[in-house]
Amino acid sequence: MNIIIFFIILLVLVLIHEAGHFFTARYFGIRVDEFGFGFPPKIFSIKRGETEYSFNLLPIGGFVRIFGESPDEESINGKDADKSLINKPKYQQALVLFAGVFANFILASILFSIVFFMGSPLATDSIPLTAKTNMNEKLVVLSTLKDGPADKAGLKAGDIILGAETEEEKLIKPSFEEFINFSNKPGEVIQISFLRNNKENSLTVIQEKNISLGRAFIGISPGVLISGEFSLLQSIKYGFETSVLTAKDTIYSFAKLFGGNEEAKKVADSVIGPVGLVKVTGIVSDIGIGYLLSFMALISISLAVINLLPFPALDGGRLFFLIIEKIKGSRINPKIANSINSIGFIILILLMLVVTYKDILQLI
Secondary structure, eight states: OHHHHHHHHHHHHHHHHHHHHHHHHHHTTOOEEEEEEEEEEEEEEEEETTEEEEEEEEEEEEEEEETTSSOOHHHHHSTTGGGOGGGSOHHHHHHHHHHHHHHHHHHHHHHHHHHHHHTOOBSOSOOOHHHHTTOEEEEEEEEEOTTSHHHHHTOOTTOEEEEEEOSSOEEESOOHHHHHHSOOOTTOEEEEEEEETTEEEEEEEEOEEETTTTEEEOOEEEEEEEEOOOOHHHHHHHHHHHHHHHHHHHHHHHHHHTSOSHHHHHHHHHOOOHHHHHHHHHHHHHHOHHHHHHHHHHHHHHHHHHHHSSOTTSHHHHHHHHHHHHHHTSOOOHHHHHHHHHHHHHHHHHHHHHHHHHHHHHHO
16 A cells, blocks of 8 residues: 555655756747646557647556657758757756656645645744744654564554653653653663554563664654644745745755765665655555655655756756856757766666665565
């Protein structure tokens, strides 16, 4: 089920991104040869006007083939040269390339706004301060260690922790720090009260010694849920501001990734690929639909930021080429540009394979 939810999320995010390119290109009179739902092999297609709408076997997003995006003799000097992207003014080309990123940002803002209005927890810490001061915090179980003390006792991802108690200590609605630091005695029994499906439950967990941690543990990954109640206008405002802050934090994380220091290593270790995202999707879907929507918004922002990187084959790389052409006053040789973009695409695929391999190793 988790993989189905993940593919639906991926399909929506990528199609929204490609729809941004599609509608902007059409607005400027640029020919769009194909709008693909999923990736080949092709199952069937429908032709409407100049565009072929194809439905493909692999449900991992979609694509658009814009005439003149990969320049050749036909798109530069052919009979439809006036409908070619390469022959349009630079500002129009830039807007077409930027439209996908903008579409992902708008989608994220809408999703965050819905979550604020629902009063549901958000899957991000990048929340405006004015909103955060009017929000409540809850401690949730994000995941449990398989065959760990909590897993054996019956605690599950999505359970909201209400309290914890030993013979000597008692916590009510603990904060993240309080719960992490609560008790450290192997063999000691902790009674945990929690909320599951809006019903209060309790169970007992026996702490075990963890040699690598150097302390007792119960085997859960806790997280903080932040939620509040807001009007429609407030939700729209905070949804947009949360998208801006999330984009800033994502850009900052990418900047740290290339810093070449200890922080760069931490960011690199936290990077996950499709396999890891499937696992996380399962966790957030257990917490609730609102949390899942805000997680979807986070991925949408990440997709937008990644596509803006000045790397060949990405929208940011093509925008970078446009800037170079504007400065030098002439086009980059189409064969050179196409070759660089092809090499960039191969590198991106290899990076994805490396990240996926890392995800699989962590699951083994």
